[in-house]
Amino acid sequence: MSNRKIRVLVAKPGLDGHDRGAKVIARALRDAGMEVIYTGLRQTPEMIAAAALQEDVDAVGVSILSGAHNTLCPRIVQLLREKGMNDCLVLVGGIVPQEDLPKLKEQGVAEVFLPGTSTEDIVKFLQANVKPRE
Amino acid sequence: MPETKESSPAEVERERWEQETLDPALEKHPERKKSFQTVSLEEVGRLYTPADVSDLDFNRDISFPGEFPYTRGIHPTGYRGKLWTMRQFAGFSTPEETNTRFKYLLEQGQTGLSVAYDLPTLMGYDADSPLSEGEVGKCGVAVSSLADMEVLFDGIPLEQVTVSQTINAPASVLLAMYLVVAEKQGARWEKISGTLQNDILKEYIAQKEWIYPIKPAMKLVVDTFEFCTERVPRYNPISVSGYHIREAGATAAQELAFTLRDGIEYVAWGVEAGLDVDRFVPRISFFFNAHNDFFEEIAKYRAARRIWAREMKNRFGSSYERTLQMRFHTQTAGVSLTVQQPLNNIVRVAIQALAGVLGGTQSLHTDAYDEALALPTDRAALIALRTQQIIAEETGVVNTVDPLGGSYYLEALTEKMEQTALEYFRKIDAMGGMVAAIEKGFPQREIQDSAYHYQKAVERGEQVIVGVNKYAMTDEPSEVPILVIDESVREHQVERLEQTRTRRDAGAVANALEKLKTAAHKNENTMPATIEAVSVYATLGEICSALRDVYGIYEEPAF
Numbered sequence: 153m154s155n156r157k158i159r160v161l162v163a164k165p166g167l168d169g170h171d172r173g174a175k176v177i178a179r180a181l182r183d184a185g186m187e188v189i190y191t192g193l194r195q196t197p198e199m200i201a202a203a204a205l206q207e208d209v210d211a212v213g214v215s216i217l218s219g220a221h222n223t224l225c226p227r228i229v230q231l232l233r234e235k236g237m238n239d240c241l242v243l244v245g246g247i248v249p250q251e252d253l254p255k256l257k258e259q260g261v262a263e264v265f266l267p268g269t270s271t272e273d274i275v276k277f278l279q280a281n282v283k284p285r286e
Numbered sequence: 287m288p289e290t291k292e293s294s295p296a297e298v299e300r301e302r303w304e305q306e307t308l309d310p311a312l313e314k315h316p317e318r319k320k321s322f323q324t325v326s327l328e329e330v331g332r333l334y335t336p337a338d339v340s341d342l343d344f345n346r347d348i349s350f351p352g353e354f355p356y357t358r359g360i361h362p363t364g365y366r367g368k369l370w371t372m373r374q375f376a377g378f379s380t381p382e383e384t385n386t387r388f389k390y391l392l393e394q395g396q397t398g399l400s401v402a403y404d405l406p407t408l409m410g411y412d413a414d415s416p417l418s419e420g421e422v423g424k425c426g427v428a429v430s431s432l433a434d435m436e437v438l439f440d441g442i443p444l445e446q447v448t449v450s451q452t453i454n455a456p457a458s459v460l461l462a463m464y465l466v467v468a469e470k471q472g473a474r475w476e477k478i479s480g481t482l483q484n485d486i487l488k489e490y491i492a493q494k495e496w497i498y499p500i501k502p503a504m505k506l507v508v509d510t511f512e513f514c515t516e517r518v519p520r521y522n523p524i525s526v527s528g529y530h531i532r533e534a535g536a537t538a539a540q541e542l543a544f545t546l547r548d549g550i551e552y553v554a555w556g557v558e559a560g561l562d563v564d565r566f567v568p569r570i571s572f573f574f575n576a577h578n579d580f581f582e583e584i585a586k587y588r589a590a591r592r593i594w595a596r597e598m599k600n601r602f603g604s605s606y607e608r609t610l611q612m613r614f615h616t617q618t619a620g621v622s623l624t625v626q627q628p629l630n631n632i633v634r635v636a637i638q639a640l641a642g643v644l645g646g647t648q649s650l651h652t653d654a655y656d657e658a659l660a661l662p663t664d665r666a667a668l669i670a671l672r673t674q675q676i677i678a679e680e681t682g683v684v685n686t687v688d689p690l691g692g693s694y695y696l697e698a699l700t701e702k703m704e705q706t707a708l709e710y711f712r713k714i715d716a717m718g719g720m721v722a723a724i725e726k727g728f729p730q731r732e733i734q735d736s737a738y739h740y741q742k743a744v745e746r747g748e749q750v751i752v753g754v755n756k757y758a759m760t761d762e763p764s765e766v767p768i769l770v771i772d773e774s775v776r777e778h779q780v781e782r783l784e785q786t787r788t789r790r791d792a793g794a795v796a797n798a799l800e801k802l803k804t805a806a807h808k809n810e811n812t813m814p815a816t817i818e819a820v821s822v823y824a825t826l827g828e829i830c831s832a833l834r835d836v837y838g839i840y841e842e843p844a845f
Contacts, residue, residue, distance in 0.1 A: 167405035167421050169494025172534050175734050176741050192842060193494055218405055219660070219771065223420025247625075249659060249768055267625045267658055268754040270745050
């Protein structure tokens with residue numbers, strides 16, 4: 153078994169600039185021993201998928217508060233799969249209405265973390281669900 | 287003569303109380319925890335007595351309402367003369383829908399309007415830009431050109447109703463549209479009153495909806511100061527905002543310090559551009575958050591007024607009372623609202639709003655209980671407004687001026703707030719001012735650290751959030767209906783945009799945009815050219831794109 157650290161891309165798609173959540177998560181994952189790359193603001197799904205491939209990450213954490221999740225998240229999943237990143241988990245954190253959750257999961261989002269989630273739960277989720285590499 | 291430190295009678299009495307009464311009681315009943323902290327993680331003492339305020343001088347530090355340093359408020363009669371303006375922030379979907387909501391709020395007794403724009407508008411993109419996909423009308427109302435603005439304010443008399451606009455990077459463009467719509471209604475600019483947020487510094491610090499690099503962006507702000515001072519003298523061209531700084535994770539003291547230092551920076555830039563302090567500073571308004579920690583918030587507002595008065599006097603030599611008097615708007619803390627058990631938010635909002643009122647706010651927005659889920663429904667927006675009306679009409683807190691003034695705790699906390707802010711001022715001044723401090727990432731890092739420490743305190747259970755990390759329920763007792771904005775809004779907006787582009791005089795648009803670029807290049811005031819461009823229906827996207835050609839775009843440094 154390799155000692156490769158879990159690598160996560162924290163991404164902020166769309167026009168919104170509220171990055172408190174993204175920054176807190178990035179720091180919490182780093183404190184938990186993961187390698188974290190933060191994309192910066194206003195990344196298109198194409199830019200996020202390209203960064204995920206280039207950085208060879210195990211997971212992409214998408215922070216989104218603006219209500220544009222139904223447009224942006226499925227596209228990120230689709231672009232990752234097109235690039236052959238079939239095991240790369242896509243996690244979403246932010247303001248997402250309950251009724252949108254089943255659809256997002258159906259479209260390949262691994263988990264949606266709503267406001268009030270502990271960063272520890274996100275760490276545990278990643279540790280349990282990232283596929284170990286050869 | 288060397289000073290001898292003797293205990294004051296107040297200190298002697300306090301020690302006696304501790305020995306005779308407190309210690310035996312603590313032995314029998316220990317306190318619930320070792321340390322008691324505010325929501326900003328500041329230690330709070332067990333008891334405040336005259337010993338804690340012995341350094342304060344009543345006339346110098348507290349004084350009377352309507353008199354320097356305005357700790358107790360800027361109006362001698364507080365709310366006995368005039369209540370605060372009840373100004374609910376609203377905006378969603380199409381201009382038609384928001385216009386209907388505005389009229390509804392006015393019918394319900396709201397006394398001012400406040401426009402929320404959607405993200406494409408905030409970022410200077412038209413509804414048909416590929417970057418706008420999925421975002422049109424979601425977080426606010428979509429406005430791409432004067433045609434939208436005409437619908438937004440249809441039937442709302444702009445000479446009578448004061449309107450606040452939350453817009454920053456493209457603020458000068460939206461101000462221009464607003465003025466043109468007002469003119470078309472027959473309203474006189476010199477009679478128009480209202481507020482433009484136009485606080486670009488806090489965008490780089492906290493909310494991050496920027497377009498251009500900092501210095502040209504500051505120049506655009508100063509352009510609006512200059513223009514409004516001459517042409518729209520009753521209008522507030524800026525609302526220096528701590529709200530977003532707090533929402534991004536700052537403590538109360540950091541919100542206070544960074545907001546006021548931003549204010550000082552704007553004044554310094556105005557002075558540098560040749561404006562007269564006592565002509566433009568009286569129209570600078572402020573905007574603060576109202577968070578959960580009741581006394582800490584009230585202390586923050588009182589300290590804010592005192593610091594502002596002293597800084598305007600000491601730094602800029604003003605003795606004009608309207609320059610020294612800080613006026614501010616307050617909004618309850620969106621970040622404190624929970625998705626879990628959402629009706630609990632009604633209670634949070636009421637307490638936060640009460641803090642704003644006891645702090646002497648000039649206007650107030652109370653959040654709707656469903657705002658952690660989506661934009662508010664009609665029902666949620668109405669309860670939020672009613673909360674203010676109950677505070678104003680039923681609680682009696684408006685009957686006397688600054689009712690908490692003189693509280694040992696509150697006065698000690700007000701003083702501590704001021705001292706913390708001044709310490710930050712010294713650091714920022716040493717860096718060369720706020721623009722330089724932002725370029726170094728200083729306030730941004732301070733806020734990120736506070737946000738992280740707060741999150742950790744919540745996760746350790748030291749900061750309790752009812753319904754989230756304590757008293758959580760697996761089966762939520764109530765499901766609330768939420769407002770859904772679908773993609774048809776974008777289609778509707780794109781359609782109007784296409785009609786506008788077809789109908790307008792393309793030559794006039796090209797000409798106006800060229801004029802604007804020239805004004806920007808020559809470092810002239812951009813407002814007249816911006817007004818001309820919006821009048822011929824140049825779109826927001828086109829105008830911002832023209833300015834981007836001249837100024838470039840901001841790239842956030844990594845930190």
